[in-house]
Amino acid sequence: MAGRRSTAPAPGFEDSRDYVQSLARGLAVLRAFDGEHATLTLAAIAARTGLSRAAARRLVLTLQHLGYVRTLGREYSLSPRVLELGFGCLDSLRLTELVQPLVERLAQRVNHSCSMAVLDGQSIVYVLRVPVRRVMTVALGVGARLPAFAASMGRVLLSGLSDADLATWLSQCHPERHTPHTVTDRRRLRRIVDDVRNQEHCYVEQELELGLCSLAVPVHDRDGRIVAALNASMPYHAGASRDALQEVLPQLRAAAGAIERSLPAHCLPPVSP
Numbered sequence: 001m002a003g004r005r006s007t008a009p010a011p012g013f014e015d016s017r018d019y020v021q022s023l024a025r026g027l028a029v030l031r032a033f034d035g036e037h038a039t040l041t042l043a044a045i046a047a048r049t050g051l052s053r054a055a056a057r058r059l060v061l062t063l064q065h066l067g068y069v070r071t072l073g074r075e076y077s078l079s080p081r082v083l084e085l086g087f088g089c090l091d092s093l094r095l096t097e098l099v100q101p102l103v104e105r106l107a108q109r110v111n112h113s114c115s116m117a118v119l120d121g122q123s124i125v126y127v128l129r130v131p132v133r134r135v136m137t138v139a140l141g142v143g144a145r146l147p148a149f150a151a152s153m154g155r156v157l158l159s160g161l162s163d164a165d166l167a168t169w170l171s172q173c174h175p176e177r178h179t180p181h182t183v184t185d186r187r188r189l190r191r192i193v194d195d196v197r198n199q200e201h202c203y204v205e206q207e208l209e210l211g212l213c214s215l216a217v218p219v220h221d222r223d224g225r226i227v228a229a230l231n232a233s234m235p236y237h238a239g240a241s242r243d244a245l246q247e248v249l250p251q252l253r254a255a256a257g258a259i260e261r262s263l264p265a266h267c268l269p270p271v272s273p
Contacts, residue, residue: 022059025051029059030068030082039075098262103130103230106255110248112232114255115140116219119157119271122173124148127228149175149189150182152204152216153229159196160218160226160271166193181206201252203244211236215244217252219259226271227263230256 013019032040032048040048046056060076063069067081099116107114107130116128123145131140140146148154158166167190175184183189196202205213216231232248234240 025049025055026059026063029056029063030078033078039072039077041075045076099128099259100130102255102258102262103128106130106230106232106251107132110232110251112234112248114230114232115153116228116230116259117146117151117153117157118228119148119154120145122148122169124151124154124157124229146208147176147178149173150178150204150207152202152214153231155193155196155202155204156216156218156229156231157226157271158193159202166190178208179206179210181210183207201249203241205241206236213240213244215248215252217249217256219256219263221260221263228259230259 014021014024028049028051029045032045037044037048042053042057042060045051045060046053049056051059060069064071064076068079069076070079103114103116111132113129113131115126115130117124117126119125124147126140126142126144126146129141129144146154148158158169161169170186170190173186173189175182175186175189177184183192192202201215201217203213203215208214212233213236214231214233216229218226219228219230221227230252232244232252234244234248
């Protein structure tokens with residue numbers, strides 16, 4: 001997505017003695033690259049990060065020296081070494097080893113793509129995905145991010161926040177309309193999350209993309225706290241909601257229960273805003 005990306009982790013923190021500006025800027029350079037911007041010039045990196053061209057150049061050269069960025073003529077791209085950062089996290093969570101076989105079996109049973117995600121600020125981040133059929137026009141994989149407010153997994157994860165944390169999260173949320181069906185009113189979103197808490201599942205129909213429906217359930221740790229969300233994505237049709245709740249939901253809940261029983265203590269941190 002084009003445009004500048006903020007380097008500040010939280011309002012006010014960047015003015016404290018604990019804030020390391022150079023680290024934040026270096027990470028902003030890495031985040032400037034995505035599926036739509038696999039290669040970037042220095043000018044483009046500066047524009048997407050809000051940095052001066054001189055600062056962007058120093059950071060890119062440092063990242064190149066460390067092996068995380070490589071040069072392609074006048075443009076730059078991420079090197080495969082950046083995978084160490086993401087997969088190091090996944091290895092520490094033990095998700096692939098413990099959960100993937102369970103999610104693969106779930107995807108086979110329901111014949112829909114199934115995913116697992118965690119909450120990161122205003123986004124959900126995919127930590128596991130088993131594709132069966134492509135429903136979204138945007139390709140999703142491990143590390144992909146979607147706006148939490150409009151995603152079924154996002155609303156499930158938000159249901160795990162305390163009332164105070166949810167109120168803070170909503171105050172910082174700036175919902176954008178993705179389709180005519182997208183819910184953007186914060187008060188209505190709060191009511192939806194409250195319903196998800198009570199139902200322990202969330203069905204979203206065509207809010208992120210026309211033709212896309214999604215059903216999600218929570219994954220709890222041993223203390224009963226929500227640590228992740230599990231979903232199935234399906235194409236829209238007239239009876240999609242009925243089929244999802246009658247046929248897919250029991251399978252999702254059974255898989256979530258199996259995942260919960262397989263997770264060791266403290267394998268995943270509880271959700272936080």
